[in-house]
Amino acid sequence: MEALDPLLHQPLRTQLAAFLAGAGEASFSELKRSLDVSDGNLESHLKKLIAADYVSLQRSEGPGRAQTRYSMTPTGLAALQRYIQALHKLLPIGAEGLAGAGHLAGNTGS
Amino acid sequence: MEALDPLLHQPLRTQLAAFLAGAGEASFSELKRSLDVSDGNLESHLKKLIAADYVSLQRSEGPGRAQTRYSMTPTGLAALQRYIQALHKLLPIGAEGLAGAGHLAGNTGS
DNA sequence: CATATAACTCTGAACTACAGAGTTAATCCA
């Protein structure tokens, strides 16, 4: 059976990776606002993704308040793609697979 | 942002739910073999799914070795469908979304 | 009847997730 990358298969990190992949890059606060998560929690999950080289950071220079921008690395994007493919294999995604399975089905909502 | 059911968004439980949804039902040993997991681990994850009424069990009667068959409940199937839809919204599934994102892309492997 | 084995269940250790307190440094207003 297909294994799911445990680094990506966690609610907050899946969202984090998906958001960064979609947005290109984001600041700490943007991520915090978008994912509605506490500072500490965001930090610890970002750290894991950074440690795995899935996410990279770039500190802004110049005037104004210091700010770090986070983005997916090529490694991270590749892992995300592999992860999505694993989900595809595992789940009957996009094929109404559950409704059509036969057993127990038929009550799948209006 | 779309929340992912934490009960389903865990490697082993996603596989468990997907397997049961696909197979209709399975015994403890079949699950153990298919998912390649230790007894204790399988038990504890099954317990969570049962506690949430995502999975039901039916003990076999009659002669022969007792055996419990596990299957998804309607509640579980509905949750799985919602989960899959949440994944859809979150991830650029099936749309080559990552490769086309622009930033950082272009190295997405030949 | 003794041994083996399938089918679970329990327990505790290791790891993960999380919130909030703490830190640093830039901006604001008098």
Place this chain on the structure above:
DNA sequence: TGGATTAACTCTGTAGTTCAGAGTTATATG
């Protein structure tokens, strides 16, 4: 100028989760 405020992190301890393997029960088998 300088004290207060706030944004942007970072650290730490607690609570919760995951996991393997030891333990249990009951059936089959020599």
